[in-house]
Amino acid sequence: MSAQCCAGQLACCCGSAGCSLCCDCCPRIRQSLSTRFMYALYFILVVVLCCIMMSTTVAHKMKEHIPFFEDMCKGIKAGDTCEKLVGYSAVYRVCFGMACFFFIFCLLTLKINNSKSCRAHIHNGFWFFKLLLLGAMCSGAFFIPDQDTFLNAWRYVGAVGGFLFIGIQLLLLVEFAHKWNKNWTAGTASNKLWYASLALVTLIMYSIATGGLVLMAVFYTQKDGCMENKILLGVNGGLCVLISLVAISPCVQNRQPHSGLLQSGVISCYVTYLTFSALSSKPAEVVLDEHGKNVTICVPDFGQDLYRDENLVTILGTSLLIGCILYSCLTSTTRSSSDALQGRYAAPELEIARCCFCFSPGGEDTEEQQQGKEGPRVIYDEKKGTVYIYSYFHFVFFLASLYVMMTVTNWFKSVFCLLP
Secondary structure (H helix, E strand, O other): OHHHHHHHHHHHHHOOOOOOOOOOOOOOEEHHHHHHHHHHHHHHHHHHHHHHHOOHHHHHHHHHHOOOHHHHHHHOOOOOOOHHHOOHHHHHHHHHHHHHHHHHHHHHOOOOOOOOOHHHHHHHOOHHHHHHHHHHHHHHHHHOOOHHHHHHHHHHHHHHHHHHHHHHHHHHHHHHHHHHHHHHHHHHHOOOHHHHHHHHHHHHHHHHHHHHHHHHHHHOOOOOOOHHHHHHHHHHHHHHHHHHHHHOOHHHHHHOOOOOHHHHHHHHHHHHHHHHHHHHHOOOEEEEOOOOOEEEEOOOOOOOOOOHHHHHHHHHHHHHHHHHHHHHHHHOOOHHHHHHHOOOOOOHHHOOOOOOOOOOOOOOOHHHHHHOOOOOOEEOOOOOOOOOOHHHHHHHHHHHHHHHHHHHOOOOOOOOOOOO
8 A cells, every 4th residue: 555655646746646645544535625735735835934034033043053154145146144035025036936836827727627638637736846846936036137126016016916815815704704604504403502603703703803903992093193093993993893784784684694793703803904914014103202202103012022013913914814725725625615606505404514614524526436546545526627717726826925925024014024
């Protein structure tokens, strides 16, 4: 079995075969799922690399422990202290390479309807060569001439792509909350405890959103001044109340019977996070006090750790990004989930309430499970047609690359570190 497994993994890395879970105790995996998780793994590896690059601790440790560090940096033309390999400019270059990688695959996989074509084989296999390509593109970005012009132009491209991904992220959250509410509501027919679970989760969501807005009002506003912050908090808080009222309005309930406060609670939490991100990224205001001294206002006083709020934004933003990417991988794996993304849901009486509602209950794709014998550990579930749109999948990752670039660098700021 081990030799067979090694042969399968070799075919996965260097050929068009699907990747499998090599452990004997692991279940067989669908090819569509393994492909998406491999791309997600590559994405997460680059995200971790970007976070490391933004850490001043890493730069200091390298300088302290690597012999002839400055001579080596000068030899590779990375600056006197390798400043070109760390910081916001390095993150921009690495994310440029990753964005180009996914954009090329987006163009390569346009209008693929089945997994038997040559382009589909490239999409689903050859992972070792893809890793080499991704590394080469990220490394090659450091040799782009006229770096200053490139970075100034690329950050605005990143801002546009980041805003577009925020919209996609919002759609994923809405779809996630709708599926959550629908699944748990279906369980109330047999067990009323699902009502209590729904109410508890909804209460938690609104408590987080309300608490976040209150804390931002305390730390980011003052009695005199900070008018922009007050307006932003007031508008976003009002919009959270508005979407909550709309979610339970008779008009919406007639068209979407499964709509409720859970969806609006999830979106309110997301709006609270975006508000926090905007306030922490906003330049600090400096005014003169009664003694004629410059005083910084409208920012929280964290003592010497000036960027602690920005660190929290980056951690929250990166975690939310990875969560949405992984959720997207899960929800688009089966045909029923693909229908859900297009607004076609199963009948309520067919829903089975479960805590892990993101995963299939286990009864889907039985035909593929019975007939998928081409690989020892892989179920080839795309023989008749693709489960998801390949080009759209890569386009989402392209936008996610731009979003993580802007999030990790705190939206244009050049002085920022993730780790203390």
